[in-house]
Amino acid sequence: DLNKENLPFEDESFDLIIISEVLEHIYKPFHVLDEAIRVLKKGGLIYISTPFILGNHEIPYDYFRYTDYFYKRYFEENNLEIIHIRKAGSILSAPFFIFNLFVRGLFKGSKIEFVLIIPSNIFGLLIDLILQKLSNKYVFVKEGKEYLYLGISLIAKK
Numbered sequence: 001d002l003n004k005e006n007l008p009f010e011d012e013s014f015d016l017i018i019i020s021e022v023l024e025h026i027y028k029p030f031h032v033l034d035e036a037i038r039v040l041k042k043g044g045l046i047y048i049s050t051p052f053i054l055g056n057h058e059i060p061y062d063y064f065r066y067t068d069y070f071y072k073r074y075f076e077e078n079n080l081e082i083i084h085i086r087k088a089g090s091i092l093s094a095p096f097f098i099f100n101l102f103v104r105g106l107f108k109g110s111k112i113e114f115v116l117i118i119p120s121n122i123f124g125l126l127i128d129l130i131l132q133k134l135s136n137k138y139v140f141v142k143e144g145k146e147y148l149y150l151g152i153s154l155i156a157k158k
Contacts, residue, residue: 002035003028012041019048025061037078040158046080049153052087053094055101071154080156089124089150090131096124097150 003026017036026032040046048071056062068085075082089097100117107113 002026002032004031007035007039009039011038012044013039015041015044017044017046019046021049021051023048023050023066024064025058027061027063029064033074034078037080037158042158044158045083046156046158047153048156049151051151053089053097053148053150066152068152068154071152071156075156080158083155083157085152085154087149087152088128089148090128091148092127092131093124094148094150096120096127 017040019032019036023029023032036046050066052065052067054065068087071085072082100120103113103116103120107116
């Protein structure tokens with residue numbers, strides 16, 4: 001139970017730790033993050049990815065959404081350097097993702113689901129690629145506010 005128990009490894013045992021799309025399901029995420037840092041070797045890397053705009057899933061075990069501000073503060077307080085941080089999606093592609101959730105709810109498992117979702121996914125990805133080429137950004141920022149990104153991933157070094 002990652003919410004209660006320590007990882008069964010000695011300090012500084014691993015060169016790389018991956019926590020991908022699971023942290024939002026952990027009720028006590030600080031315990032898991034602290035344990036991951038404990039077992040990470042000096043100079044080792046930790047990769048984390050979490051969703052941001054996503055409806056409740058794996059119910060009832062969906063507890064949190066995380067921002068880059070959380071990760072920056074947490075890793076700074078724990079003496080880790082964030083090497084790379086990336087927000088996926090944009091204000092323009094996020095509506096396609098939300099549309100896909102709606103379609104899945106209405107047509108789950110039917111041919112209509114795939115007929116609608118595949119073009120939606122392709123169009124959303126194309127929009128993000130075009131935005132990246134034009135502005136080299138995935139998120140629009142205005143007056144210090146960031147709008148609609150789908151998820152976040154980062155690599156940090158101990």
